[in-house]
Amino acid sequence: MAREWDEEYDVVVVGSAGGALTCAYLSAHAGLSTAVVEKTSRVGGMAAYSGAALWLPGTQVQRREGVDDSTDAARTYLRALLGEDNAEKREAFLAEAPALVRRLEDDPALAFRHQVFPDYYERPGRVPGGRSVIPADLDPGELGDLLHLVRPPVDRDRAGQGNDTAVPLAGGRALIARLLLAYHRTGNGTVRTHTRMEELVTEGDRVTGIVATGRDGRRLRVRGRRGVLLAGGGFEHNDALRRDHGVPGDAAWSMAPAGTNTGEPLTAALALGAATDLLDEAWLCPGLVMPDGQPAFVCGLTGGLVVDAHGARYANESLPYDRFGRQMAADPARIPSHVVFDDRTGGRFPGVALPPPGEAAPHLAAGTLARADTLQELADLIRVPAKALTATVERFNAFADSGADEDFGRERDEYGHWFGEPVLQPVRKPPYYAARLILSDLGTKGGLVTDAAGRVRRADGTAIAGLYAAGNTSASFTGSRYPGPGMPIGTSMVFGALAAKDLIGREPHRLSAVG
Template identity: 45%
Template structure:
């Protein structure tokens, strides 16, 4: 120990970041008797996980078996191989598939986690071999805030509460439930400590091994030793405009991201400074973002009607397809065609608004703030709407006429909207904000054979804006099957691990199913701690 360090600043494991992978990794370490410190840059725990539905894509796990859903790891492996189609990631895929069920079994032995449940969220690539129409996604049960006591106050709010003050109430759902349960379990071990408002500054490297971190709290720098290892789980760099401009094909500033506000790539840069190699820095978990009355987008999924058109007034995608695919389509076409697709224009009519509402529950009128802010605009005719959004009127009319003729027979001849198991879950009334773990009541659509294809022929017409958002970047430090961070020569950096969006994604450029990002974060956080604890394998 060098001069100026304090004895209490030595731990077995130091975890940087308190999202799903960080908190679960910290719990796994502390439950094994390892003195574990979790450091979090902000005043709340949970990161982007708190904004999510907390889906975990864990094929072959016990909750899927309990639900009676046909599934096995080998079939899932076939599916994952076909979707990712990258031999260099097969080892990571195998480690992930092995870790998921084991981790769930271990968590469910602790009353804090109770029993995860399976809800039917279809795999995202329906045509690929091994795809499951019922999906392989499990969810944590909700938890009452009073069970967490004073710790409930430090769980990051969901987006509606954080952005607009729409409090979730006395029960934590989705990602907040997962974070709350993991926080309670971690602290109850008696081996875990939490430091909020403590930012990673750099990694301590001695003789080629990471032996701790330096962190900043209240303007003062502290060195914290880690005798077993450091796990970086601090999210991606989605909120860092300079890094996005440097590495990504569309220089998004991060303002449109649905990642946690503090995700500026600190852990990524610290890993690079320590000699780590990187991968997929040009990638993100892209999603369409519906611009809200406050001028910023929210992750858009669950589209049931209307169409998206580009600056030429042309439709360009199945608007209901899985969000990552739709987001990537927007990005690819914006870059490759020379035609602006950001923003895309979401065209609806009065029949659509009457059936599904807009920006709130279907049975409530549209909040006037949508109109007063300009986030939703109205026109009496398609030509007037075209002028309003600056697209060629003839092109917009032709696009709508083609869509309407398809709607009459219920077949989207251009983009096949409504034909996959994923699309068909939106035959139901979808809550706002969309949470795929919720059971949604069926919504009958008389007179039209496909409830996802209602003709646009009932004025007035409406338009909202769709921009390119994300739920985090997906490139980062390159890791191996034990979540060890790698150097450019392929060897591991001793004592350094990474998971979540701090690490390059196991799934490469693909998004196989709901819960892949958080599932990966938990699985590799688990594997990292097993390795650091000497219990890998």
């Protein structure tokens, strides 16, 4: 039956973060007309808020900067951590990562460098100092009129401000800006913001486009002659889906930008019989409650200790954030928790958080930070048993004096030392402070089951022709583990690239429904 389309392209990409823009750029660079469909007014999603460490092992970036990394070392590390689950996707990821970086750096708009940032587990194949690469900073002037499309830093975005034109774009904003610039320069790419994807359109058993709603409320039918990539994030801002699937935390506590990631791409694919996995999983992290009630992503502590509702420690506070988040999720008494510290910081939060926590005064006024002259008074303010809190701090101080955390080994791992020395500092200098921690996340990590080419599968293992997924719209091949910094964005980019390779290499009539 003939279809009436409002717009037609070779490739339609739903979403605008790392994996989406990687697929869009590679498709457009190959000469395919491509549309990026973004629900909000800005591109970049959660990736724009990130530091954009990319877990892309064995690339030319590591080699030219003298980092002792290789594809074989990364394979050893992933096998030791994940076993043989999803081996096909693991091998596809490992093979494609170096090739992808090489292709991207062939474009003058795209440049990367190594950044020291340790892997998150002590396993064979771990690289001292880490193997992450990050995008080079970018002068805002190079973007011209495209700058207004790039999502600002989290603090400015939450305040309704745009990008600072006097400050180079760094981290996630540099990644998004560079990919956007490269995409724009192909001459084959369109970006459509304020456009919410709602349904997938099929002809026979093949996906040929989407139905979306534009800013004016008008429904649009957008054709993707070769296929559609769903890379519009997870469903972390959807309370009902989180509750239905048992995802830890709360939609209000997610770090994802407001108005994003409510699960429409997932729901649309489910209507076509797509298989799913890991729907109860998320990329977890502790969240420091800010004066406006929103969370700040805590990626590491430089002092203090963390206690639960019983006034007790329950984990190594210097664990990588996802691992600490999983410790929080294991017991309701740990949400909220409190970071207890003393006046050596002048009341400033003793850790690295995004957005930066700032001075103590706004937190004290908002009640997100407590201050007292004694531990007993502090315990009353945060409603934990005073005797237990005092004993916990005294025990911790003894560990700090000796340099060895006998309960949780906080001083032992490379990750904890990366944020500052010493890892263990006594808490003895009044006044004392307690900052509130909740369980936040960087997005859900369960979603559509895909194959090594990024094609969405049904429960029987066959592929839904013309439909691809990447990033948090798809189920991560790392399962419940978070191997290292930049794994979410790195894998999203790689599987976005693999989807592009499949889209570029096949004419519509040659697409097979069998994976």
